[in-house]
Amino acid sequence: MTLFILRRLGMTVVLLLALSLLVFGLMFAAPGDLARNLLGTKNVTPEALAQIRAQYHLNEPFLEQYWRWLAGAVTGDFGTSIRTGGSVGGMLTSRVGLTAAISGLAFALSVLVGVPAGVAAALRRGSWPDRLLVGVSVVGVSAPGFAVSLILLYVFAVGLGWFPIYGTGSGFLDGLWHLALPSVALALGLGAFVVKLTRAAVLRELDEDYVMFARARGLAPGRVLVIVLRNAAIPIVTSLGLMVGYLFGGTVLIEVTFALPGLGALLEQSVLFKDFPVVQALTVIVAFVISMTALLVDLAYLAIDPRVRARTVRR
Amino acid sequence: MRRLPVTIVVSVVILTVVLACAIAGGLIAPHALRQSLYLGSVGAGQAGHLFGTDQLGRDVLQLSVAGARSALAGPVLVALGSMLIGVLMGTVAGYRGGAVDMLAGRYADLLLAMPAILLAIVVAGLLGGGYWIAVGVLVLLFSPSDVRLVRAAVMEQASRPYIESAKVLGIRPRRIMFRHVLPNVFPIIVANVLLNVAFALVALSSLSYLGLGVPPGAADWGRQLADGRQLLGSNPLASIVPGLLIILTATAVNLLGDWISDLLDRKVATR
Numbered sequence: 036m037t038l039f040i041l042r043r044l045g046m047t048v049v050l051l052l053a054l055s056l057l058v059f060g061l062m063f064a065a066p067g068d069l070a071r072n073l074l075g076t077k078n079v080t081p082e083a084l085a086q087i088r089a090q091y092h093l094n095e096p097f098l099e100q101y102w103r104w105l106a107g108a109v110t111g112d113f114g115t116s117i118r119t120g121g122s123v124g125g126m127l128t129s130r131v132g133l134t135a136a137i138s139g140l141a142f143a144l145s146v147l148v149g150v151p152a153g154v155a156a157a158l159r160r161g162s163w164p165d166r167l168l169v170g171v172s173v174v175g176v177s178a179p180g181f182a183v184s185l186i187l188l189y190v191f192a193v194g195l196g197w198f199p200i201y202g203t204g205s206g207f208l209d210g211l212w213h214l215a216l217p218s219v220a221l222a223l224g225l226g227a228f229v230v231k232l233t234r235a236a237v238l239r240e241l242d243e244d245y246v247m248f249a250r251a252r253g254l255a256p257g258r259v260l261v262i263v264l265r266n267a268a269i270p271i272v273t274s275l276g277l278m279v280g281y282l283f284g285g286t287v288l289i290e291v292t293f294a295l296p297g298l299g300a301l302l303e304q305s306v307l308f309k310d311f312p313v314v315q316a317l318t319v320i321v322a323f324v325i326s327m328t329a330l331l332v333d334l335a336y337l338a339i340d341p342r343v344r345a346r347t348v349r350r
Numbered sequence: 351m352r353r354l355p356v357t358i359v360v361s362v363v364i365l366t367v368v369l370a371c372a373i374a375g376g377l378i379a380p381h382a383l384r385q386s387l388y389l390g391s392v393g394a395g396q397a398g399h400l401f402g403t404d405q406l407g408r409d410v411l412q413l414s415v416a417g418a419r420s421a422l423a424g425p426v427l428v429a430l431g432s433m434l435i436g437v438l439m440g441t442v443a444g445y446r447g448g449a450v451d452m453l454a455g456r457y458a459d460l461l462l463a464m465p466a467i468l469l470a471i472v473v474a475g476l477l478g479g480g481y482w483i484a485v486g487v488l489v490l491l492f493s494p495s496d497v498r499l500v501r502a503a504v505m506e507q508a509s510r511p512y513i514e515s516a517k518v519l520g521i522r523p524r525r526i527m528f529r530h531v532l533p534n535v536f537p538i539i540v541a542n543v544l545l546n547v548a549f550a551l552v553a554l555s556s557l558s559y560l561g562l563g564v565p566p567g568a569a570d571w572g573r574q575l576a577d578g579r580q581l582l583g584s585n586p587l588a589s590i591v592p593g594l595l596i597i598l599t600a601t602a603v604n605l606l607g608d609w610i611s612d613l614l615d616r617k618v619a620t621r
Contacts, residue, residue: 046459050459050460050463053460054460054463054464058472058476061472061473061476061477062476064477170357173601173604173605173608174597174601176604177548177552177597177600177601177603177604178596178597178600178601179552179555179556179596179597179600181556181559181575182555182575182592182593182594182596182597183593183597185575185578185579185582185589185590185593186590186593186594188582189582189586189589189590193582193583193586200582280464280465280468281465283465283468284465284466284467284468285467287467287468287471287560288556288559288560291559291560292579302468302471302472303471303560306471306472306475306476306560306562307475307560307561307562309475309476311476314472314475314476318464318468318469318472321464321468322463322464325463325464325465326463
């Protein structure tokens with residue numbers, strides 16, 4: 036067990052190193068001169084360029100620069116932003132709340148609606164509500180979040196005027212009201228995925244012999260369903276863990292569309308501006324969060340399912 | 351021959367129309383890029399502009415027809431390119447195992463740890479963006495799942511008697527891999543290429559939407575949505591029309607892909 040955790044943590048460290056090296060390498064491969072970017076609108080003179088290069092250690096060899104960044108990052112210091120001149124850590128912490136709120140709302144919405152809908156569809160396999168739900172979920176999975184956002188914006192904000200067009204609002208209820216459309220837009224794709232997944236998992240369990248046996252013994256349908264749901268929960272919980280990554284990918288587009296100042300919008304601005312320290316920090320932190328969630332999901336598994344425990348520990 | 355489901359017929363019709371626009375866009379919409387700054391953005395119903403115009407006074411309908419090309423060409427290229435890598439690496443990894451398999455596995459682990467769209471934004475953005483750069487980046491990011499898919503399918507075939515007998519006959523491994531194993535994995539490959547086209551369409555238009563894909567002013571659905579964001583008041587159709595087109599096309603490709611893979615599953619089951 037401990038060995039399993041240690042090995043997974045080791046893999047995560049290797050992954051983070053590889054990923055940060057990749058982004059760092061891209062910075063070197065990227066077209067354009069970083070020093071000129073840093074100078075901004077100031078006069079471009081050879082002296083100024085040399086001074087900037089010395090200040091940001093741009094003259095040092097690749098690995099030395101990478102090492103300098105790594106040594107800082109391990110202690111939580113991700114350097115200063117090229118675009119704003121502020122500390123990267125401060126920029127991230129001031130924006131993380133909004134992204135967490137949108138992602139959390141979207142996650143809750145898609146699970147609370149998606150799981151019951153998927154179970155209900157599986158129990159009525161082949162009926163018209165089932166087919167309708169499957170059809171809608173294909174559209175939901177296919178539709179990109181930003182296209183859905185713009186349609187929602189037009190219908191509910193511009194057309195009907197029920198929701199604000201942009202901004203974050205002030206106070207809890209007003210904030211919730213401002214985040215309603217972005218969360219729904221983000222939850223739609225996710226929810227459709229949850230429906231598909233839940234339906235498939237429940238259907239697979241319903242076809243098992245133990246269900247037939249339980250019914251033959253005369254167990255009440257409700258009690259049979261409880262057994263089915265417990266078994267179907269495993270693939271569903273795993274995929275929910277994987278969704279954390281998907282959520283962050285989605286929030287980039289949603290935040291840009293709704294002009295919300297979260298981490299996603301920050302990533303977009305930083306990428307367009309080639310603000311390497313911010314991009315680097317965001318990539319590594321997101322990868323870290325995703326790997327940690329995956330690890331937690333696997334551990335939850337080990338705790339819940341003795342079959343998985345036996346297999347993993349033997350390995 | 352069973353009757354085709356209605357959804358599949360509709361999907362094929364939609365895709366045929368999009369394909370026709372992609373091939374003959376110049377004939378159907380010759381004035382797609384003609385600007386009229388004097389006219390500016392007008393709503394639907396203006397004479398000669400069924401869906402109105404965008405901020406540069408370009409006709410939304412014609413621009414959307416012209417956008418079909420970048421909506422199909424790039425995604426198809428991404429799906430085929432990543433599958434080519436998938437077939438080459440996956441077949442060798444699945445059949446030979448060993449070092450190639452290890453390498454393919456680590457490559458997949460690295461790229462699958464991050465959501466593809468997120469890495470695509472970072473990599474395409476830092477490289478300066480552009481349609482073909484975005485296509486290339488997506489090929490690389492889509493290939494790990496294809497490698498895994500082909501590898502698993504090849505491993506399943508490799509232990510079967512017909513491969514054993516081919517080995518006994520002394521046929522060279524390369525010939526066994528690409529002449530004997532590959533044709534039997536082909537159906538899975540086709541179904542997955544279709545599903546990848548839908549994903550790639552969404553990913554590419556996302557990049558264009560963020561300004562990392564096609565250059566400003568080009569005819570592209572993602573770009574139209576980005577430009578239309580400011581026009582929700584004056585002409586909402588400037589973003590609604592390309593938005594619906596992306597959703598419709600991606601859904602049609604997905605439905606077709608799902609249908610084909612169901613069909614193949616059933617074929618395997620009856621065998």
